[in-house]
Amino acid sequence: MKKRFYSHSKLSTFEQCPLKFKYRYIDKIIPEIKKTIEAHLGTCVHSALEWIYTKVKKNHIPSLDEIIVYFSKKWQETYTPDIVIIKEDLTQKDYFNNGINFLVTYYQNHYPFDDNTIDVEKKIKIKLDSNGEYNIIGFIDRLVQNLEKNEFEIHDYKTANSLPTQEKIDNDRQLALYSIAIKEIYGENKEIKLIWHYLAHNKKIISKRTNEQLKNLKKQTLELIKKIESTKKFPPKKSILCKWCEYKNICPLFNKKTKEENSVKISGEIKEKYPTTSKYIKDD
Numbered sequence: 244m245k246k247r248f249y250s251h252s253k254l255s256t257f258e259q260c261p262l263k264f265k266y267r268y269i270d271k272i273i274p275e276i277k278k279t280i281e282a283h284l285g286t287c288v289h290s291a292l293e294w295i296y297t298k299v300k301k302n303h304i305p306s307l308d309e310i311i312v313y314f315s316k317k318w319q320e321t322y323t324p325d326i327v328i329i330k331e332d333l334t335q336k337d338y339f340n341n342g343i344n345f346l347v348t349y350y351q352n353h354y355p356f357d358d359n360t361i362d363v364e365k366k367i368k369i370k371l372d373s374n375g376e377y378n379i380i381g382f383i384d385r386l387v388q389n390l391e392k393n394e395f396e397i398h399d400y401k402t403a404n405s406l407p408t409q410e411k412i413d414n415d416r417q418l419a420l421y422s423i424a425i426k427e428i429y430g431e432n433k434e435i436k437l438i439w440h441y442l443a444h445n446k447k448i449i450s451k452r453t454n455e456q457l458k459n460l461k462k463q464t465l466e467l468i469k470k471i472e473s474t475k476k477f478p479p480k481k482s483i484l485c486k487w488c489e490y491k492n493i494c495p496l497f498n499k500k501t502k503e504e505n506s507v508k509i510s511g512e513i514k515e516k517y518p519t520t521s522k523y524i525k526d527d
């Protein structure tokens with residue numbers, strides 16, 4: 244039996260655009276656009292927040308200055324010239340300053356970071372079926388054991404500008420799946436709070452799931468994976484997210500001209516001499 248591992252982002256990519264899913268996970272095409280500045284900002288902010296709690300666990304509460312130095316170093320060390328800035332009115336400096344602002348505000352709201360964080364970047368694995376053929380893997384940004392309330396908290400940081408509605412959050416799949424893993428470790432009847440930190444809005448959104456909802460979620464996720472595995476056609480699906488798609492330059496929805504240019508005209512003489520070329524050439 245071949246074990247299958249899916250991440251939330253793999254499932255979301257299929258839902259967002261089946262063609263993007265095919266390019267990334269089936270054809271494994273290495274995109275020309277390696278990384279967007281939004282992804283770079285997200286990685287550096289996540290890394291700084293992870294670093295704070297790792298230090299706190301070792302009994303050192305970093306100063307705001309230390310955090311800014313850590314973030315700035317991380318930004319510089321991992322910044323490469325091929326990072327793409329899609330929004331023309333913004334510069335690298337704007338994104339860097341956003342990162343600093345997120346961290347300063349987070350620091351002011353959460354100092355001295357004493358909420359009993361028990362893990363950061365915690366790897367989780369969930370079996371979706373009884374024989375463990377289909378699995379979900381992922382990482383929890385931060386896990387808190389709230390001893391006072393006898394509950395766990397799964398924290399997730401978001402650096403994007405968009406702010407979802409409570410309804411959307413109440414139907415979010417990612418943290419709900421992660422809570423299944425935590426219940427498997429600490430007990431099915433443990434209360435688990437799902438907490439999203441929308442750093443650009445200085446806003447925390449909280450949600451919870453019942454055991455019944457989690458059971459249904461497992462079932463729906465397994466159905467989605469089976470649908471993906473039986474899919475034969477992967478059409479493009481246009482959305483606002485196309486702007487940031489790393490495959491936009493090869494996507495047929497945005498690349499009509501290039502497709503025509505790629506379709507070479509060759510004379511009848513060559514077609515006769517090399518019949519297999521007919522597959523690649525355009526009829527006159």
Ligand code: SF4
Pocket residue numbers: 259260262263479480481482484485488489490491494495496497
């Ligand atoms: S550009 Fe849009 S439609 Fe094309 S592959 Fe990417 S997400 Fe899909």
